[in-house]
Amino acid sequence: MDNKKNILYGVFFLVLIILPFILNSRWESVATTFLIYSTVALSQDIVLGRAGMFDMGHAIFFGLGAYSTAILNTVYGVPILLTIPVAIILPLIAGILLSAPIVHLRGDYLLVTTIGFNIVFTQALKNNVFGFTGGPNGIFGIASPSIFGYSLSSQTAVYFMAFILLLITLFVIRNLETSKIGRALHYINEDSLASECAGINTRFYRLFSFGLSAAIAGLAGTVFAVQFSAVSPEAFNFIQSVLFFTIVLVGGPSSVEGVLLGTFFMFVLPEMFRQFAEARYLIFGIAMILIMIWRPKGIWPAKFGRIPKYFFKD
Amino acid sequence: MEIFIQQLVNGLTIGSIYALVALGYTMVYGVLKLINFAHGDLVAFSAYVGLVIMMQLAGVISSSVVIIVLVFIFTAIIISAFGVLLERLAYKPLRKAPRLSAVVSALGASLIIENGIMLIWGPRPKIFPSNIVPNINWNIGGVYIGLMQLLVLVISFVLMFVLYFFVNQTKLGAAMRASAIDQDAARLMGINVDRIIMITFIIGSALGSVGGLFIGMYYRGIYFNMGWIYGLNAFVAAIIGGIGNIPGAMLGGMLLGIFNALISGYLSSSWALALTYVLLIVIMIFRPTGILGERVAEKV
Numbered sequence: 001m002d003n004k005k006n007i008l009y010g011v012f013f014l015v016l017i018i019l020p021f022i023l024n025s026r027w028e029s030v031a032t033t034f035l036i037y038s039t040v041a042l043s044q045d046i047v048l049g050r051a052g053m054f055d056m057g058h059a060i061f062f063g064l065g066a067y068s069t070a071i072l073n074t075v076y077g078v079p080i081l082l083t084i085p086v087a088i089i090l091p092l093i094a095g096i097l098l099s100a101p102i103v104h105l106r107g108d109y110l111l112v113t114t115i116g117f118n119i120v121f122t123q124a125l126k127n128n129v130f131g132f133t134g135g136p137n138g139i140f141g142i143a144s145p146s147i148f149g150y151s152l153s154s155q156t157a158v159y160f161m162a163f164i165l166l167l168i169t170l171f172v173i174r175n176l177e178t179s180k181i182g183r184a185l186h187y188i189n190e191d192s193l194a195s196e197c198a199g200i201n202t203r204f205y206r207l208f209s210f211g212l213s214a215a216i217a218g219l220a221g222t223v224f225a226v227q228f229s230a231v232s233p234e235a236f237n238f239i240q241s242v243l244f245f246t247i248v249l250v251g252g253p254s255s256v257e258g259v260l261l262g263t264f265f266m267f268v269l270p271e272m273f274r275q276f277a278e279a280r281y282l283i284f285g286i287a288m289i290l291i292m293i294w295r296p297k298g299i300w301p302a303k304f305g306r307i308p309k310y311f312f313k314d
Numbered sequence: 315m316e317i318f319i320q321q322l323v324n325g326l327t328i329g330s331i332y333a334l335v336a337l338g339y340t341m342v343y344g345v346l347k348l349i350n351f352a353h354g355d356l357v358a359f360s361a362y363v364g365l366v367i368m369m370q371l372a373g374v375i376s377s378s379v380v381i382i383v384l385v386f387i388f389t390a391i392i393i394s395a396f397g398v399l400l401e402r403l404a405y406k407p408l409r410k411a412p413r414l415s416a417v418v419s420a421l422g423a424s425l426i427i428e429n430g431i432m433l434i435w436g437p438r439p440k441i442f443p444s445n446i447v448p449n450i451n452w453n454i455g456g457v458y459i460g461l462m463q464l465l466v467l468v469i470s471f472v473l474m475f476v477l478y479f480f481v482n483q484t485k486l487g488a489a490m491r492a493s494a495i496d497q498d499a500a501r502l503m504g505i506n507v508d509r510i511i512m513i514t515f516i517i518g519s520a521l522g523s524v525g526g527l528f529i530g531m532y533y534r535g536i537y538f539n540m541g542w543i544y545g546l547n548a549f550v551a552a553i554i555g556g557i558g559n560i561p562g563a564m565l566g567g568m569l570l571g572i573f574n575a576l577i578s579g580y581l582s583s584s585w586a587l588a589l590t591y592v593l594l595i596v597i598m599i600f601r602p603t604g605i606l607g608e609r610v611a612e613k614v
Binding site: 286 | 404588
């Protein structure tokens with residue numbers, strides 16, 4: 001089983017490496033966005049799938065990362081790579097501060113409050129509260145990153161940035177899965193009262209999951225800003241959060257393969273059916289309902305609780 | 315002072331529309347524990363259906379009172395049928411599934427309705443005719459009240475009282491409350507829970523359709539994706555009042571409407587949306603289950 005999975009991942013990475021050399025520029029851009037969205041969806045999954053908190057405002061952290069990079073680069077002229085620490089730490093702090101007063105809320109109330117945060121965030125960007133977010137049009141002309149004097153401006157370079165981003169995220173999530181924190185989150189998700197009785201500090205782990213996922217989403221935001229060399233409030237609005245939320249649930253909560261498939265299904269497929277322009281979202285809605293009816297736990301659900309074989313022997 | 319009262323009247327009008335729509339959210343949540351994200355789009359759909367019926371009837375019947383009454387009745391029937399259909403196709407198969415799966419199903423249904431409207435009527439806004447409800451305004455001590463506003467207020471209050479009476483005084487209402495508290499126990503008491511859910515969707519959709527028609531007649535312009543924003547506002551109203559709680563939805567709708575109107579009147583309308591959600595967040599932090607929501611024994 002594990003071997004099969006390794007081969008599968010090997011093939012997946014190989015395809016991802018070959019992809020930019022066979023795709024034309026439009027599809028290369030779609031593939032790059034796929035990698036970025038996968039990362040954001042995976043980070044959303046830490047909160048939604050693993051910690052079991054209904055967060056429908058994840059685009060905030062994605063947006064914070066992207067805007068940090070954009071503002072630092074265009075206003076203060078900071079090179080892109082040096083903006084990365086800010087694009088990670090700022091969403092991290094925001095994630096913890098925003099979730100601190102609300103993590104104790106019950107499921108749907110948490111969902112509504114995060115929607116509220118997201119709408120306040122986009123409105124603040126649109127109304128240009130801080131004076132440097134560029135209002136409804138956003139910020140243009142973000143420079144491309146450079147390493148040792150080489151400018152990484154080509155689409156392929158950005159693609160590989162996104163690819164590395166996804167690899168880092170997969171590595172973090174793999175570590176999370178097999179660590180004490182991952183087990184604690186899983187337990188909290190199954191039964192928060194029981195986990196608390198077992199001595200797990202549920203509040204700490206919930207804040208931790210928000211912080212971690214916000215940090216990853218922020219990093220993804222940097223790559224997003226680089227890819228489009230522009231950011232605008234529309235890219236981080238509530239509808240976008242709904243997209244990430246749906247990706248996780250359609251793919252399969254707390255299943256990495258599921259989230260990747262979900263991103264493919266929810267983002268790449270609609271791009272493929274672009275010629276059906278208007279009807280595609282109608283069909284899409286039907287597909288969402290059908291998938292949920294046939295596979296309520298997602299296309300590729302996570303498998304848990306496989307009791308080791310030696311328990312059954314003799 | 316006149317501005318204040320004027321904004322209060324405007325806010326009450328918008329608030330009662332929100333309250334009507336919020337009732338649909340809160341009743342479905344009460345029985346199914348599901349956020350029916352498609353409800354807002356059903357409301358938008360009802361405005362379009364109502365407009366079509368109105369145009370058809372305008373050629374046949376000359377009395378505008380008769381037209382309006384018929385439009386409300388026909389639209390309510392059609393939208394209720396759609397509500398039941400929605401429940402049957404998108405939510406019923408997911409009764410036993412994890413709760414979030416039903417939320418995704420609701421989002422899918424919302425996409426279907428929204429884009430269905432766009433495919434049928436096109437992406438450009440439609441305008442309600444201005445001559446259906448005569449444009450009469452009364453000036454009471456410097457405060458203007460239109461006939462349309464009066465109609466909205468009176469009809470919404472009547473509907474809310476009827477609903478309150480229905481839920482609290484009739485046998486069917488008692489069955490509905492019982493299903494909301496504990497479906498299994500209700501089933502054991504001989505209540506046909508599936509029928510109750512169907513009735514909930516009928517009532518919720520019918521009230522939503524009245525709200526949708528009011529939006530069309532009051533604001534006149536309707537557009538295919540307006541369901542999102544009106545639905546979300548109404549949903550916030552339901553949450554503020556305490557979701558699952560019928561008087562809570564009415565109170566939440568009124569509060570939200572007045573709050574919105576006062577902000578638009580005194581500050582600026584571009585901040586109304588953001589501050590609405592700030593209000594929501596503050597209420598969620600200090601009263602985690604809404605103003606009238608039941609207190610749940612849970613460690614905070």
